[in-house]
Amino acid sequence: MSSTAPLAPELLAGYRRFRATRYQQERDRYRRLEHEGQRPTTVIVACSDSRSGPETIFDALPGEMFVVRNVGGLVPVYAPDASSHAASAALEFAVLALGVEHIVVMGHGRCGGVSAAFEGTVPLASTEFIGTWVAGLRDLAGELDPADLADPVRAKRALEHRSVERSVVNLRTFPWIRSREEAGTLTLAGAWFDIALGELHGLGPDGWEPIGDAS
Ligand SMILES: [Zn+2]
Numbered sequence: 001m002s003s004t005a006p007l008a009p010e011l012l013a014g015y016r017r018f019r020a021t022r023y024q025q026e027r028d029r030y031r032r033l034e035h036e037g038q039r040p041t042t043v044i045v046a047c048s049d050s051r052s053g054p055e056t057i058f059d060a061l062p063g064e065m066f067v068v069r070n071v072g073g074l075v076p077v078y079a080p081d082a083s084s085h086a087a088s089a090a091l092e093f094a095v096l097a098l099g100v101e102h103i104v105v106m107g108h109g110r111c112g113g114v115s116a117a118f119e120g121t122v123p124l125a126s127t128e129f130i131g132t133w134v135a136g137l138r139d140l141a142g143e144l145d146p147a148d149l150a151d152p153v154r155a156k157r158a159l160e161h162r163s164v165e166r167s168v169v170n171l172r173t174f175p176w177i178r179s180r181e182e183a184g185t186l187t188l189a190g191a192w193f194d195i196a197l198g199e200l201h202g203l204g205p206d207g208w209e210p211i212g213d214a215s
Contacts, residue, residue: 026062033063040066042102043094045087045167047073051195052108066094071133072113073106075167078174088174095176101186103171106200107164108193114159117141118152137163161208164190168203 007015023030044054045068054060054067068090076087094100107114116130117137124131124138140162141155148158168190172178180186190203191211202211 029062038063038066038098040064040094040098041100042066042104043068043091043100044104044106045069045073045075045091046106047071047108047111047113049108049111049113051110052106052193054106057106057193057198057200066090066098066100068094071116071130072111072137072163073108073167074113074133074136074163075105075170076136077170091171091174091177095174095180095186102189103177103186104189104191105164105167105171106191106193107160109157109160109195111156111160111163113137114156114163117159118156136166140166160192161203164192164203 040063042064043066044058046052046054048069048071054069055065058065068087070087074087075091076085078088079085091103095103113130113134114137116124117134118141124134137159141159144155144158144162149155168188171188172181177186177188181188192201192203192208193199194201200211201208
């Protein structure tokens with residue numbers, strides 16, 4: 001067996017705080033969750049970015065939220081084949097095994113995954129994985145309105161929004177998601193988080209707008 005490194009001091013300190021405070025407050029919940037199993041009602045698909053943690057933004061308790069995170073918070077197109085599909089496997093488990101009622105795709109501002117699609121700090125041809133993963137975003141970037149492309153900040157935000165919209169479209173390529181949405185037993189939503197303001201925007205019938213009662 002190969003040995004591993006000890007946890008970093010900041011992780012140990014955080015763990016001690018968890019044990020002393022949150023676990024003490026929620027001990028009964030943790031014990032019940034272990035005994036009864038998890039029954040989250042919502043899946044959040046979000047970016048791996050350290051500033052946009054879904055459990056923090058939605059103030060979620062243990063057992064409430066099934067979270068899928070990857071670079072950019074992307075949902076791929078339904079493609080059952082012999083390849084390994086981490087995001088699709090997580091969705092399959094959440095929808096078919098856990099029976100969740102809501103799927104939320106949440107993007108965020110200043111997303112490095114989206115920046116990568118614009119050939120930002122990392123030349124994509126030199127990456128082993130990122131270039132392939134964000135290839136769909138590069139296609140979307142090519143479809144942006146010229147008015148958005150004129151300003152780099154505006155272009156990135158537009159692509160962050162388009163990325164969420166595309167992921168929602170891709171969710172509907174999964175037959176067991178589409179059928180449940182059509183039957184009214186599963187809702188699909190898009191959201192985008194402004195990091196500096198701590199403000200969530202929602203994708204509604206009239207486009208992207210701040211979600212109310214966020215003051
Ligand atoms: Zn991101």
